Amino acid sequence: MKLQKISSAKCFDGEQLRYVHYSDVLQCEMKFSIFLPPKAKEGAVPVIYWLSGLTCTDENFVTKAGAQEYASDFGVAIVAPDTSPRGIDVPDDPEEAYDFGLGAGFYLNATQEPWSKHYNMYDYIVHELPQLIASEFPINSDLSSISGHSMGGHGALTIALKNPELFRSVSAFAPICSPMQCPWGQKAFGNYLGDDESRWKKYDTIELIRKSTERLPILIDQGDADNFLEAQLKPKLLEQAAMAADYPISLRIQSGYDHSYFFVASFIGEHIKFHAKNLL
């Protein structure tokens, strides 16, 4: 099965579509959503990849963020993949916790058993999915940006920092800034990547920004009423690392906002405008 449409709905004069396909790198069927703006009827359009957070599927962003209005206005597509491999053959956290296993792929390639067979979200997001998108949709892959929320903010930042040639800009809402230095990340990385913390560094934004040589436009919004701010997200570590590395980033602390999609919805328009400016 190469690609099968699950649903479609007109939205802000564009199309909100959902597909299922078989992923070779994840060895399971995967669903993703894609919004095509009205301009896609006339030719290839730029694309923003959206990576979601813990517990999400491809649908949370699509139904809750209100991004289609802006994507329609600016003429950009948005691809929203799932957050982990899926299916009865895919192992989950033995305790079915929300922060590891299904819904918690952390956008890395696992090296440890039993995770390494399926949990290769890094290769899926960086290689397999964009190739599929480029071959099947009116997308100009040379004009790609990436964004995400929480675990997906970590994914967007690490993937962009590791592949600056693939993206024009990157943004994040309440990203996990240093998985190596927070409980969510330590649990996931320990299980997916093993105990040797030196191997964790290639998936840690703080470590990557220290070593980066190229510069991408980076926009980050973080609510100061976010329950996960101090223990899990730690934007100050990123601010310090970026300053030390002389890497300009725009990190905005938004007063009163929490970790929810009400926060994402409030600023998604500005993020899409930011990406559009770098894509168009």
Next chain:
Amino acid sequence: MKLQKISSAKCFDGEQLRYVHYSDVLQCEMKFSIFLPPKAKEGAVPVIYWLSGLTCTDENFVTKAGAQEYASDFGVAIVAPDTSPRGIDVPDDPEEAYDFGLGAGFYLNATQEPWSKHYNMYDYIVHELPQLIASEFPINSDLSSISGHSMGGHGALTIALKNPELFRSVSAFAPICSPMQCPWGQKAFGNYLGDDESRWKKYDTIELIRKSTERLPILIDQGDADNFLEAQLKPKLLEQAAMAADYPISLRIQSGYDHSYFFVASFIGEHIKFHAKNLL
């Protein structure tokens, strides 16, 4: 229990709040959501009541419609009630069908057993809830409008037509225009109101518009790719009845749109602007 806050989240510089209270007319605990725009910090603001469709709770509109952006801009509050009485004491469709019983109150006062004790959504929406809102929130009740989707469009239209003195304007997305003339309505009305169809007329938009003497601004959007258009919604009946009654309505057929919240989201901004024009 008069009123208890369940959750709050900052959203577009306003507040998205959720409450639970005991309803005397429904004889059960009820949840509702309310969005307060930033202007509510300075004084009382106008309010739009939003009535949702079959299967919905107060949360679907709040998370999916993207209305807060516009409510914030125009300085209007939005109250989103649930769609039926709730709780283990409240009887449901014996077959647990989606179109009757829980999640399907049809915004009427039931007269038949076992429904009449709890299923009094008409009195709840018209009297009890607005009184609670007026007493507990910075709302100017003299400036109220009402809107809704599908079964909630039926609710908004019938409630406004029966109470033109309470509302400045009414709008609907894909409303059930004549419950008396469609399977959803016939099932619900037959059960809630009994077999005597003469009693159904006071909850049927077509019947009400025929008898109306006052005129409210009415805006209706209907997608022409809506699966329920022909069998359940029947906007042509409303168009004909309004014309015959010399009641001006704005009924817009939106090409390619279906029955989903992707349709509602695409036009909610125009509906809020329409109400704001009549409220401000």
